[in-house]
Amino acid sequence: MLDLPAPPQHSPEFGHDALVVCDNLVRIYQTENVEVQALQGLDLLVHEGEMVALVGASGSGKSTLLNVLAAVDSPTAGRARVAGHDLVDMSRREQVHYRRHVVGFVRQQTARNLVPYLSARQCVDLPLAIAGRHRAERRARAAELLELVGVAHCADRRAHEMSGGEQQRVSIAVALANAPRLLLADEPTGELDSDTAAEVFGALRDVNRELGATVVVVTHDAAVSDQVARTVAIRDGRTSSEVLRSHATADTPARAEEFAVMDRAGRVQLPREFRDALELTRRVRLALADDHVQVRSDR
Numbered sequence: 001m002l003d004l005p006a007p008p009q010h011s012p013e014f015g016h017d018a019l020v021v022c023d024n025l026v027r028i029y030q031t032e033n034v035e036v037q038a039l040q041g042l043d044l045l046v047h048e049g050e051m052v053a054l055v056g057a058s059g060s061g062k063s064t065l066l067n068v069l070a071a072v073d074s075p076t077a078g079r080a081r082v083a084g085h086d087l088v089d090m091s092r093r094e095q096v097h098y099r100r101h102v103v104g105f106v107r108q109q110t111a112r113n114l115v116p117y118l119s120a121r122q123c124v125d126l127p128l129a130i131a132g133r134h135r136a137e138r139r140a141r142a143a144e145l146l147e148l149v150g151v152a153h154c155a156d157r158r159a160h161e162m163s164g165g166e167q168q169r170v171s172i173a174v175a176l177a178n179a180p181r182l183l184l185a186d187e188p189t190g191e192l193d194s195d196t197a198a199e200v201f202g203a204l205r206d207v208n209r210e211l212g213a214t215v216v217v218v219t220h221d222a223a224v225s226d227q228v229a230r231t232v233a234i235r236d237g238r239t240s241s242e243v244l245r246s247h248a249t250a251d252t253p254a255r256a257e258e259f260a261v262m263d264r265a266g267r268v269q270l271p272r273e274f275r276d277a278l279e280l281t282r283r284v285r286l287a288l289a290d291d292h293v294q295v296r297s298d299r
């Protein structure tokens with residue numbers, strides 16, 4: 001009998017089971033001979049039903065990432081996929097379909113999210129009408145969504161007749177009108193005081209919990225990011241660390257643990273305070289122990 005070699009084992013594709021896949025994503029802006037690398041090989045996976053907060057210093061690339069995921073900007077290199085849609089090679093027509101049906105987007109500037117001369121109900125109705133939904137279905141959907149985010153009382157008010165927090169909650173309802181697979185929010189509480197911010201953030205958590213919507217929210221607000229199960233920190237256009245939190249149960253207290261992110265080539269960024277403490281510079285010694293890897297100075 002012939003002893004045939006075993007067929008090669010194919011490991012599943014990176015992020016094959018994730019809703020959002022960013023693989024080595026690069027976005028370079030070219031302005032008057034100056035090149036800005038806003039995303040420098042960013043990897044990120046988000047699974048269906050997750051709620052993820054993105055944090056990072058100003059200029060770290062958070063908005064660029066959100067714009068790529070919303071298909072309002074195109075990456076320079078790398079791979080970006082949302083719900084099976086390839087965001088790198090997308091025709092204009094696919095982009096329009098994608099923006100209408102696959103993602104919802106809530107912006108920081110409350111005034112940019114709503115049409116000023118339409119009531120809240122009409123604002124939610126608009127994307128449904130464009131999608132060709134029947135009148136009765138649209139009416140029911142608008143009422144359901146406004147109720148869910150706690151602004152049913154604003155149904156007949158226009159933007160200037162609502163508070164900033166109410167406007168942002170209506171904006172969430174508008175973004176959810178066509179049941180997108182992914183809800184993106186870029187600093188949705190940035191213009192609000194802390195109490196109102198907590199209400200708007202509560203609405204995002206409700207839509208995540210009750211509708212099962214997958215939510216990616218950019219925030220500067222630690223009080224906001226501390227409430228989600230997963231916070232991803234972006235530094236210099238890359239994901240640098242993640243905090244995972246578990247809720248308290250009857251037997252275990254709530255926990256938050258910070259992890260460094262290792263990229264697919266095995267690179268990990270050592271925090272500056274670790275490098276400074278041991279004066280780690282260009283070369284380090286690595287050693288494999290039973291259950292961990294040691295990093296030591298070369299001296």
Ligand SMILES: Nc1ncnc2c1ncn2[C@@H]1O[C@H](COP(=O)(O)OP(=O)(O)OP(=O)(O)O)[C@@H](O)[C@H]1O
Binds near residue numbers: 030036065
């Ligand atoms: N359209 C553009 N043209 C040129 N450079 C840009 C453009 N958009 C963003 N950048 C640059 O890319 C980098 C990342 O910007 P980005 O807005 O993504 O950061 P951010 O983390 O969202 O910052 P912030 O928290 O201040 O909104 C910055 O250096 C920014 O100046």
